Amino acid sequence: MSELLRIEHISKRFGDFYANRDIGLTIESGEIHTLLGENGAGKSTLMNILIGLYQPTEGKIFLRGKEVRIESPSQAVNLGIGMVHQHFMLVDAMTVFENIILGDRRAKGLFVDRDARRKEIEDLAGRYGFNVQLDRLITEISVGEQQRVEILKALYRGAELLILDEPTAALTDIEVEGLFEVMEKLKAEGKSIIFISHKMREVLHISDRITILRAGENVGTVERGELDGQGLANLMIGRELSESHYEKHEPDGRTVAVMDHISYHKDSKHNGLNDVTMKIHAGEIVGIAGVDGNGQTQLAQILTGVIAPEEGSLSLKDSRVSAFDPLEFIRSGTAHVPEDRNLQGLVSDMSIADNLVLKRTETEQFSRGHGLLLKRKAISSYAADMAEKYDIRCRSIEQDVRSLSGGNQQKVILAREMESGPDLLVVAHPTRGLDIGATRFVRDQMVAARDRGVGVLLISADFDEILEMSDRILVLFEGQIMGEYSGKNPPIDEISMAMTGK
Numbered sequence: 001m002s003e004l005l006r007i008e009h010i011s012k013r014f015g016d017f018y019a020n021r022d023i024g025l026t027i028e029s030g031e032i033h034t035l036l037g038e039n040g041a042g043k044s045t046l047m048n049i050l051i052g053l054y055q056p057t058e059g060k061i062f063l064r065g066k067e068v069r070i071e072s073p074s075q076a077v078n079l080g081i082g083m084v085h086q087h088f089m090l091v092d093a094m095t096v097f098e099n100i101i102l103g104d105r106r107a108k109g110l111f112v113d114r115d116a117r118r119k120e121i122e123d124l125a126g127r128y129g130f131n132v133q134l135d136r137l138i139t140e141i142s143v144g145e146q147q148r149v150e151i152l153k154a155l156y157r158g159a160e161l162l163i164l165d166e167p168t169a170a171l172t173d174i175e176v177e178g179l180f181e182v183m184e185k186l187k188a189e190g191k192s193i194i195f196i197s198h199k200m201r202e203v204l205h206i207s208d209r210i211t212i213l214r215a216g217e218n219v220g221t222v223e224r225g226e227l228d229g230q231g232l233a234n235l236m237i238g239r240e241l242s243e244s245h246y247e248k249h250e251p252d253g254r255t256v257a258v259m260d261h262i263s264y265h266k267d268s269k270h271n272g273l274n275d276v277t278m279k280i281h282a283g284e285i286v287g288i289a290g291v292d293g294n295g296q297t298q299l300a301q302i303l304t305g306v307i308a309p310e311e312g313s314l315s316l317k318d319s320r321v322s323a324f325d326p327l328e329f330i331r332s333g334t335a336h337v338p339e340d341r342n343l344q345g346l347v348s349d350m351s352i353a354d355n356l357v358l359k360r361t362e363t364e365q366f367s368r369g370h371g372l373l374l375k376r377k378a379i380s381s382y383a384a385d386m387a388e389k390y391d392i393r394c395r396s397i398e399q400d401v402r403s404l405s406g407g408n409q410q411k412v413i414l415a416r417e418m419e420s421g422p423d424l425l426v427v428a429h430p431t432r433g434l435d436i437g438a439t440r441f442v443r444d445q446m447v448a449a450r451d452r453g454v455g456v457l458l459i460s461a462d463f464d465e466i467l468e469m470s471d472r473i474l475v476l477f478e479g480q481i482m483g484e485y486s487g488k489n490p491p492i493d494e495i496s497m498a499m500t501g502k
């Protein structure tokens with residue numbers, strides 16, 4: 001093996017805060033090198049330096065032994081470095097083909113030899129066993145397919161080093177397997193991959209070497225097999241994390257929500273619900289298993305009053321809902337941890353403190369005259385308590401929410417929703433993108449809520465999470481409930497089959 005990339009003493013400072021500090025690292029040709037670290041450890045920052053989006057405050061980068069300065073993403077492309085970002089950067093309104101050739105440096109002016117390009121892309125896709133439909137719009141294809149398009153785009157531009165920043169966070173298990181096959185093929189051709197993931201099972205499976213970042217520093221690089229998951233986790237968070245185990249619960253008889261023959265856009269197999277009948281009891285976690293995009297979003301939206309069903313009825317705490325209005329639902333005790341925390345959960349240019357009291361600014365606790373005059377002191381001291389209780393890692397509660405790392409943003413939402421004293425808690429993908437410690441924390445909180453008598457509906461694309469957390473499991477496929485299973489010794493194979501409609 002030969003060294004492809006070496007970085008020496010790289011630091012990146014934002015104001016007086018070091019996101020990366022004195023990092024050294026080498027990437028060999030033909031290796032899969034994983035970066036592991038808690039939320040906010042500095043992984044994406046370091047990758048953004050390699051791709052030319054950020055300039056390091058200090059330090060040097062060498063490519064094949066020669067020092068390089070990477071001043072822009074297009075320069076990174078020229079150097080053979082490609083990246084698939086944590087949040088995809090495809091243009092929705094364009095086709096797959098147009099996205100791949102976008103910004104192609106060989107395209108002169110407006111004239112692109114489309115047929116030749118097509119042929120090249122088709123050959124490349126064939127080589128890696130990618131099944132992509134070049135003429136579909138980005139909005140028409142699945143997340144897994146979008147990801148293949150991103151990878152294809154990077155390869156088409158000649159990437160020798162491919163950076164994958166949490167590529168598996170939104171993929172199904174089968175799609176992850178497909179991605180891993182592609183990674184192995186690239187590796188066999190001598191290409192190098194930097195892989196980022198919070199899922200220990202994946203990291204142990206795919207990595208040749210693993211580098212652990214903690215609080216912006218490299219705390220060690222290990223060879224495959226040198227440490228097990230527990231060992232890696234300990235190195236990553238700097239303390240022992242015990243094994244988790246959650247007891248399953250029998251709920252008491254009260255229901256907090258009953259859906260009775262509910263339909264919404266029932267002919268739309270991916271964005272609708274078809275004759276859904278289900279109950280959520282006080283003191284239970286009902287897990288919805290299923291591949292994303294089989295009606296989960298609509299289920300959560302109906303239960304939180306965002307959309308109204310076209311057929312059927314919903315009762316909350318035994319009273320039938322007449323008006324579907326999110327504010328009314330909040331007042332009657334429904335809390336919601338939404339699937340997209342950036343779009344629905346938080347106001348990113350408001351402070352942590354203001355986000356924490358967002359839905360309660362009209363209460364006497366936080367204002368005079370129903371929101372007319374805010375009690376700033378009360379808000380501050382409440383926010384400080386919450387930051388402590390929920391371990392929200394920040395410099396100040398007056399900091400904008402957007403400057404927090406992903407995991408810490410999620411804790412802000414969770415604190416706000418849990419502390420509203422709900423009867424029904426609707427939670428979508430609560431641990432997506434969270435590190436091990438934050439994941440544990442969020443799960444503990446859900447169980448604590450259940451034990452206080454809250455009815456929890458858990459939607460998650462992470463099958464392990466559904467199995468571990470749920471007292472009862474319902475499978476959703478193309479808008480229909482395909483089966484109901486007890487959370488104690490659930491029939492895993494049967495549930496997996498039901499998830500694909502079999």
Ligand SMILES: Nc1ncnc2c1ncn2[C@@H]1O[C@H](COP(=O)(O)OP(=O)(O)OP(=O)(O)O)[C@@H](O)[C@H]1O
Pocket residue numbers: 014018019037038039040041042043044045046403404405406407433
């Ligand atoms: N543009 C910025 N301005 C100020 N602080 C920033 C900026 N970008 C990142 N940070 C801070 O740098 C730290 C590292 O962030 P980074 O996004 O690299 O973490 P990460 O390891 O990728 O985390 P995650 O697993 O949540 O994606 C965080 O504390 C973050 O708040």
Ligand SMILES: [Mg+2]
Pocket residue numbers: 043044045086165
């Ligand atoms: Mg990141």
